[in-house]
């Protein structure tokens with residue numbers, strides 16, 4: 001690694017040079033950085049907040065892997081099938097296959113690195129049931145699995161010799177010709193600029209929840225990776241598929257949106273409407289509350305819109321029948337969090353819950369084997385990458401995704417660097433363009449306030465591009481986004497670059513607008529309902545769309561270009577796995593209607 005301090009055309013910045021730059025220090029970024037280090041590469045790992053504060057740390061329910069410790073009949077084939085059924089067959093089959101095959105070894109590896117999972121009485125990793133998983137499959141640590149995963153990966157990572165840059169935001173990727181060559185960003189505290197030169201860059205920046213009003217995600221969830229990748233020429237796919245987790249708190253207001261883990265339903269929690277009916281009996285009598293998230297979310301939506309909701313626009317989730325001791329043992333975080341922050345005692349009565357924006361199935365298109373995007377040298381792993389989950393992610397399949405494809409991205413970077421050993425150039429001109437873009441908000445004394453635009457964008461997305469959509473709502477959304485864009489170009493930030501949250505938001509806002517546009521365009525194009533995407537004007541599946549992926553590319557003049565691509569068909573050797581399945585796709589078709 002080398003470091004230097006430079007000034008060009010009055011722009012002062014520091015430079016760090018490594019073989020690999022990993023942007024994002026959640027599970028995917030950490031696992032990628034560990035692998036790249038293990039391959040003998042010098043690695044820089046950058047994150048917006050402190051190490052250990054990514055979304056991964058918030059994961060509660062568990063990590064899906066067919067260890068077969070609790071249900072010995074489980075195996076990769078069943079996990080693969082469940083993932084494809086859950087994704088409504090829009091998944092990239094090869095990613096789903098790799099994920100199911102490699103997840104168990106990645107979990108055992110975490111254990112070797114020091115992760116302490118809950119145990120079965122005979123000392124094996126404990127596994128719990130979750131929506132859409134045929135067997136008890138989620139390896140967990142109470143309801144704080146993500147914390148244990150991040151702790152383990154962090155410990156392993158900091159001892160791997162990588163350089164860690166915390167509280168730094170990357171604003172733009174930099175290319176040398178077609179190939180990636182580094183990235184530009186700023187230190188959040190001082191506002192000083194920083195340039196990273198690298199032979200390969202791995203994006204692991206997570207999702208885009210903050211584009212919506214109600215979300216289980218934190219301030220870091222602003223879709224930076226999707227937008228930066230897109231601006232650098234990488235292709236996005238499946239952007240219409242956003243997961244609205246069925247059980248976010250709707251009341252009290254202070255905890256609105258925060259997640260009530262699916263583990264509550266996994267441990268026996270029941271959903272009721274205001275008439276005291278277990279309405280999942282009508283929606284999916286076989287799986288009830290452990291149906292897939294898209295189906296449960298739509299079930300709740302129907303109860304609320306038909307007037308059988310709870311007083312604050314949700315439904316009731318009750319686990320109190322399991323008894324206080326059991327709940328405190330199995331769901332300690334949930335119990336404490338809701339008692340302390342919301343004064344809701346889940347051992348005594350129900351919670352009021354409703355759908356909350358939770359996960360992005362769409363994202364950067366990657367090669368299943370190497371995790372490389374369509375830009376040479378640029379890789380993506382974790383939530384920012386698309387393909388594995390298709391139209392709907394099964395709970396627990398994200399944590400396993402991070403460790404499977406994080407590792408593959410690290411290996412992919414090594415392969416790429418071996419084949420392209422010459423260090424690419426980060427030109428002064430590219431740095432100047434990135435610096436200009438980041439500082440332009442200070443040019444005006446007066447103009448728009450980024451907080452106002454962001455608030456309006458979130459309201460609009462929730463309302464028009466949320467859990468249900470129509471051609472009209474999406475058309476409105478696109479014209480509102482165009483208007484927001486014009487206003488965003490006129491944002492004025494006062495003060496200096498030294499810790500200036502308004503400036504940070506102004507930069508993030510551009511990324512969220514890019515995500516919002518991609519999402520609305522893809523959602524308008526897909527004239528059917530599938531998984532996380534529900535069109536009131538196009539109920540049920542459509543044959544064309546069952547074989548087609550939506551694509552977004554940047555056009556030559558900087559315009560967003562919407563397209564379609566045929567899905568890779570399932571190969572002959574995997575087809576027999578689905579023989580006789582009523583769910584291909586007939587069984588789920590009925591359930592997909594509102």
Ligand SMILES: Cc1cc2nc3c(=O)[nH]c(=O)nc-3n(C[C@H](O)[C@H](O)[C@H](O)COP(=O)(O)OP(=O)(O)OC[C@H]3O[C@@H](n4cnc5c(N)ncnc54)[C@H](O)[C@@H]3O)c2cc1C
Nearest residue numbers: 024025026028048055056061062170206382383396398399
């Ligand atoms: C409350 C909650 C509970 C969940 N429970 C589960 C569960 O039980 N099981 C499961 O499988 N999944 C669960 N999920 C989903 C899962 O946690 C996430 O999908 C996953 O952790 C995402 O990991 P990631 O590594 O892709 O990104 P993240 O963990 O979100 O990390 C993103 C990283 O990128 C950095 N970053 C972003 N933008 C920039 C930038 N511009 N410059 C520099 N750094 C940047 C951030 O600082 C952060 O370090 C849950 C999610 C939430 C919110």
